[in-house]
Every structure is written in structure tokens, then in C-alpha cells.
Amino acid sequence: MSSITVGTSSGAKAKPWWLDLLTTVDHKKIGIMYIVTSFVFFAIGGIEALLIRLQLSRPGMNVLVGDFYNQILSLHGSTMQFLFIIPIAVGFGNYLLPLMIGARDMALPRMNAFGYWMYLFGGLLIYASPLFGGIIEGGWVAYFPFSNSEYQPSAGMDTWILGLQLIGFSSIFGGVNFIATSINLRAPGMGWRQFPMFGWALLATSFLTVLATPGITAATMLTYLDRVVGISWYNPAIGGDPILYQHLFWFYSHPAVYIMVLPWFGIVSEILPTFSRKPIFGYTALAGATMGIAFVSFLVWAHHMFTAMGSPLLNSIFAFTTMLVAVPTGVKIFNWLATIWRGKLTFNTAMMMTLGFIFLFTIGGITGVALAVVPFDWQMQDSYWVVAHFHNVLIGGSIFIVMAGIFYWFPKMSGRFLNERLGKWLFWLWFVGFNVTYMPQYVLGLLGMPRRIYTYQAGLGWEVWNMISSIGSLMLAAGFLLFVYNIVISLRGPKTAGANPWDGYTLEWATASPPAEHNFDVELPTEFKSERPLYGWKKLGLWPGKDIKKLEPSQIHLPNASLWPFVASLGLTVFLAGLVLKGPLLWAGLAIALYAVVTWAMEPAFESDEIELEVAHHNRSKINNGMLGTYWFLGSEASLFLILFSGYFYLLLTGRMVFPEEMPSIQLALLNTLFLVSSSFTAHFAHHGLAHNRRKTFLGLLGATLGLATVFLAVTGIEWRALLINEDPAQNLYLSAFFTITGLHALHVIVGVIMFLIAFVRGLRGHFTPKLHNGVEVPVAYWHLVDVVWIFVLLIVYVAPRFV
Ligand code: HEM
Ligand SMILES: [Cu+2]
16 A cells, blocks of 8 residues: 655655645644634634624614524534634644644644544535535524424535534544643653643643533434434434433533633733733642633533523522632633733733733623523523623633734744734724624613524614624624734735744744744753743743754654545545435545545554654653543543433433333343453453564454454344334334444444454554554554443443333
8 A cells, every 4th residue: 555655854855835735744734724724714704793793783684584594693603613713722722732842743643634624624514515405504503303304304404413523523633632742742841830821721621622522422413313314312202302402512512612712711821921021820720720610611511501401409500500610710810910910011912902801701701600690591591691691702702812812923923923003903993893792782682682583673672782783793894804914914024023022931932933844943951940931941041041952853753744634534524425415425435534544554653663662752651642642532432422321311210211112132232242341352462462572362362353343243233133123213212222322332343343454454564563553552442442331331221221
């Protein structure tokens, strides 16, 4: 199988730009690709917002009418969150985290590229949905039953769901990568107490992403099964519960609002010290508050359902936990104010945007805490108060810091400054424009204007406020156009920034602007006294210091570029398009994706195994990057099954499940348990054999594992066939749940079989050594999870119903 890996930078022929784009694994380039792509989606979401504001500027307008309004609104909400504000943070993180911790790249470079292409193709698939026959129109929340095929018969909803799966996995891979990079690639001497604040924010965001994203995967996957296969957890006709969708959806979407704001909190904590010439106030408290917010954000999801749950007890509990979030958030705002207090402040655009953020976000936070008061929420639920509140925290909060971050790091990324005069115009257009757009919406909420209405009649007192709000949105648009103009003219200017234009304290300012492909040219000092290394080294005379040792080219090892992440995500997207169109595209896509994954697995990650081992030697933990990433990914998969099991118990314990006459055979299930558990042992000892250079044992036991897995699948097939002869799962809630859970598990078994097959072929070709064999260790770890999950499936789906 021919590999088209292009060698590392030393002596390699320059690639055409498009090939570099498709094959790069450089975190800086991938970071900028994320940032540019996100801004394109921001512009698209912004145009949708302007159309909405034009439609609502006066009663009885006909710009966006009925379904079309719903479609544009649903796209606006989805685009701004899933295609702009979440991925642009991944862009900043990609560009900055390795630089800030003194690393050459992310821990999983090819996985990183894969994540970017999955995000892009997921967005393109959603926007291609008109070609598939329709656009989503039930709002970005896609509540059941408005999301079912009765209310939305077109393929718009299917395409949106499948596009979201791609974007969801892209986020999970990104989160896994940030966690592995933070743990393993910190420079020698950088401990967790010297870890940059942006690093803590990314870490907290990544924990949320890895563990919460399965919530929306589960929620939308069950909607897809209801629409396309007919089995349902939500359909009341068979005992299903539409409210379950809301629990699963918000179990992700509330932590998601912190995925949308935490990274920007981290950037505030980077910018304020630099332009106050003071260290951040209360580093430990801030890092703790960041993790505290991430933890508590898992405990509040049902505050979106105060009017749907019908349980005063549950409402009170979630009201309490929601108010609790205000505590760590308050700590942050206090620490930021204490940082600027009596500081030597520089009022450039980055700093003004940051100060604007503190003011506006605090207002947004307060209007959120108001919504935690259940009786008030009952009045405000689905009104413009809610619309104003989340735009307040998302625009007045996150997006102000997106801009601050661009003005702060543009010199590092390009070697040039952005124009400050145009920057100040942007700030005032946005600060005033934001308040003109959203303060009237709070009033509209109090005046009873519901959200998601495409027009309203005159005489309700809403006209003036809507007109003002629409004018405000034009100011926001003007500010953004000015920002784009600023970028364009500044990129044409001379490179005058230098390595550390703001006299910053963190390691990215120790590289050139823009940084070299390998980031650092020298060996960094190892004396990390605080989260401000450059400040400490300057005091110690270590930086810039005459003893700084320049690295030899032979000491610099960069991961190989690769085309396969791009091809694999393209194949997956074609496969998903084939699922919607139900045609040959499905098989073509599957073939492309499989070919790409196999070639990727066969391709060396570095110039040689020796270099790969040497690079791995520098890891800060004993677990290599590949395994560390795998364990966190398995954590996400475990979360998916846990969420599904919780949904199953929710339906079981609310007495909605009526068991079919013919229950699945527990004997077959026990037999399958025997096969699967034994295969865990054969897999373990196969790996053990390889690690001790016993090739025959390795290949023999790996073959046995494959055999047992195949038998497991065959028995499952027999069991399903027997059940489907007499029962229709679309007519029975328990069977719908049974086929969903055992189906998802079987899919995991099939993925395991594919990974073991690749490992077997590579093993036959002598690809592995006792020291370097992630291609075996990864599937074995994965396989153990698949087996443990099966034990739970057995107990929950086969045994438990016999005791209810
Ligand atoms: C740039 C200026 C923006 C304007 C003028 C704007 C305006 C609006 C308006 C008027 C609605 C409510 C329409 C309705 O309920 O019928 C809306 C909904 C929404 N907006 Fe924005 N928006 C903007 C930016 C953003 C940003 C940056 C985000 C997120 C990062 C965002 C996220 C949302 C979401 C999630 C919804 C709810 C969609 C739904 O109900 O399904 N918006 N926007
Ligand atoms: Cu929430």
C-alpha cells in the first residue's frame, strides 16, 4: 500500500499550498484553519441574524415568512454555536497551547488534522442539506416531536443530525488531544502550578467536551432512529417520552454553554496581567474556579426544563445547583478586577475588549441567575428575556474575547500589528451596538414577546423596541466588516511586531513571530517559578541569556504530514450523505473511509521508529500520547453508554415499558458473554506475547480474539433474527431500547474487529516491536471497554427486566 507521507521539514521539497493544506499536521496551521473557517461560518450566521432582525424590525414583515424563518433561525443558532464559537476556541487552543507549554506540536497531530476536516465537512453537510431536499426547521434544539418525520418530513433534519455527529466527534477528538498534550508535552520543569491559565481553561473545556458531547450524540441519534428506522424512545404511542429528549439534549447543551465560554475566561486571564503589568490575582483560586465551574455545569441541565418537568422538588434542586454556578464565576470576576486594581493599564483594543467583557458578562450572568428563580423563569421561559440573556453571555462574553484574543495574538501569528484606530472603532461599535441590540430584548421579554415567532401584530408595544434592536444589529455588522477590513490591510503591512511586542510573560512570546515550523530554536530553561516563565527568567538573567543553547537540526523532530486524515473524513462524509440519499454513495464513502484508515494505520508517524520512541521518551507521564488519547476517548465512549443506560432506566422506572411476550433469550446472551469475556483474555495475552517478543503467541491469540468476536456477532445476528420474526420493535418501547443498545454495542464490536484485522495484517508484516506497538495496544484497550460495556448490557437489558 503506497504511503504518500511527505518527509519532515529538513530538506523536504516545498509543497504546493493546496497539498500543504490537505496534509499538514502542524498545530499552528490547523489552528489558523479552524479560526478562518469559524469566522466564515460567523459571517454566515451573522447574515442569518441580520435577516431575522430585518424581519422582526416591524410588525407584519415578509422577508422571512413561516417555515423559511424557522429554517434560517435554526441554521443561525446551530451555526453560531457548533460552527463558530465552539470550533474557534479549538483554533486558538491548537495554535497556542503547544507554544505556551514549550512543545513542538499537539500530542496527536494526525488526529488533530482529522478533527479539523470532520468539523469542516460536518458544517458543509449541514449547509448542503437543501440539496438533500430540506433544511432543519424546529430550532437548534430540535425538540421531539417537532423533529420527527411527521413534522419534518424532508431530509433536512437527517442531514443536520448526521452533520452534528461529525462535528461532535471532531470536538471529542479535539478535547482528547488537548488533555493528552497538557499532560504529556509540558516543557521540563513546568509543573501544574506553572501551567498557563489558558491551559487550565482548555483542560476544563476538554473534560466537558469529552464527557458531555455524548449527550447530544445520544439525543439526536435516537431522533434519527425514530425518523429512519422507526424504533423510538420518545414516541408516546408506544410509551416513549418526548421529555427524555430534552434531558439528554440539555445534559450536553448546558455544559456546552461552558464549552462556549470557559476558553475565553482563560484568555481574559492571559491578557489582563500583560496589560496591567501585574501577575493574575489568585492563580490557584482561578484554576480551581475553572474546574469548579466545569464540575457544577454537569448538575444544572434541567434548569432549561422548569416548565416541562412538572416536579417542584426537581425544580428546586436544579434552581439551587444553578445558583451555585454563580459562586466560582463570581470568584473569577473578583480576581480579574483585583488583577487590574492599581495596575499600570494599557488601553489598547485587546484590553478594552477585555474590560468590556467583564462589564457585559457580569450583566449577562445576573440575568441568568434571575432565570434560576423558578417562578420568574415560568414567566420568562421562551421569551425574548432568554434570547437577550444567552446573546448577552455569548456575544458580550465570549465573542468580545474572541476579538481581544485576535488583537493580542495577531502579532504572534503574522508578525504584524492590527490597526489600533480601527480596533477602537470596532470596540465602540460593538460595545454600543451590543447594548442597543440586546437591552431592548430584555424589555421585550418582560413585555411578553415570545421567541421563535416570525412576526407579530402591531399595538402590543413591541414595535419600538424591535426597531431599536434591529438598528443595533447593524452596528454589530458594521463593526465586523471593519474588523475584516483591518485584517486585510494589516496583512499587507510590514512585519514590525517582533517576538514579544507586548512584553508578555508566557512561552509563546519566546518564539519568533510568526514562529518557525518547529516552534522553539533553543533549549528552554527549566526553572519555572510561576505561570509567568519569561518574567521569572528575566529576573534570573536566564532570558534572553548568553547560556541559551541553540538546538541542532538533528534534535528537532516533527511528525510526518499525512493526507489520510483528510481522505478519511471525506469518506465518512460521503458515507453519511449516502445514508441520507440511500444510494451507492454510502458504499463508496465507506470504502474510501476504510481505505484511508487502513493506510493511515500503516503509515509511520515520524521519520523512523527510533525517533518516534525518542520523542515519546520526553513525555511527562509514563503513558505514551497514543494511549493517553485512547483512554480519554474510551472515557467518552463509556459516557455515551452511561447516558443511554440512564435514559433506559428513566423509561423503565417511569413504568412506561411494556415487555413483549417473547423476551430476548438470556441463554444466548450468557453464551455470548462467555465468548466476549474470553476474547478479552486472548487479546490481553496476545499483547503480552508481543511485548515479550513472542510473535507466534501474539499472532495466534490475536487470531483467536478475532474468531471469538466473529462468533459473538453471528450469535447476535441469530438472536435478532429470531426476535424479529414475531415482534416489531417499532411497536414496543422495550424492544426499541433493546435493539438500540445491543445495536450500538454490536457496532463497537465491528469497529474492534476492523482494528484487530489491521493489527493482524501489520503483525504479519512485522510492523510492531516489543517497544512500539500502539497499533495493538490501542485496540486491546478499546476491546476491554467493549467487553465491560457488554456486562452492563447483559445486566441492564437482559437481567433487570426480569425483576421489574
Ligand atoms: C451577531 C449578531 C446576532 C444577532 C443580531 C442575533 C439575533 C438573534 C435573534 C433575534 C434570535 C431569536 C430569533 C427568534 O427566537 O425568533 C436569535 C436566536 C439565536 N441566536 Fe442569535 N444573533 C446574533 C449572534 C449570535 C451569536 C454570536 C450566537 C452564538 C454564539 C447566537 C446564537 C443564537 C441562538 C442559539 C439562537 C436560538 C435559535 C433558536 O431558537 O433555535 N446568535 N439570534
Ligand atoms: Cu443552561
